Amino acid sequence: MAATVMELYGSKVFNEHEMRERLPSSTYKSLKATIEKGQPLDLEVANVVASVMKRWAIEQGATHYTHWFQPMTGFTAEKHDSFITRDGKDGVVMELSAKELSKGEADQDGEGKQIMRTLARNMSFLMKSIALGKQTYGLPEKEPRISTHFIR
Secondary structure (H helix, E strand, O other): OOOOHHHHOOOOOOOHHHHHHHOOHHHHHHHHHHHHHOOOOOHHHHHHHHHHHHHHHHHOOOOEEEEEEOOOOOOOEEEEEEOEEEOOOOOEEEOOOHHHHOOOHHHHOHHHHHHHHHHHHHHHHHHHHHHHHHHHHOOOOOOOOOOOOOOO
16 A cells, blocks of 8 residues: 555654664764754764765665755755765765765855845835835826626
8 A cells, every 4th residue: 555645754854763763872962962052063973974864865765965954144045965976987976974064054155145135135125115106106096997708
């Protein structure tokens, strides 16, 4: 029998249960302190997490991953990457390291942040212009609706 939505939903997530089961105890505790208390993520811990997470994801059949995050700007963003990296010869290697999990990588995206700031300023200007136009000129006159039927 086919799996139900309730059985499938969230079934392939490297969640709390997977972390507790797969990470060494000390790594898990350190990671939890980072998540819950905002303590800095130790590079050694990040490398262990990356290795275990990659192994788990490959077991699930993954070749690519998405890192969804909320930069300090208040916007959301996604970064799409692959475990597959060319080996410099004729093959590929599967890898994921701490550098892919680094804190604040979205804040290093100067171009993306500039685009978001420009969009926010332009949207603010547009909204203020519309409000000022309504105050100065009022709303346009509204005509009663006329319905035309071409089928006779």
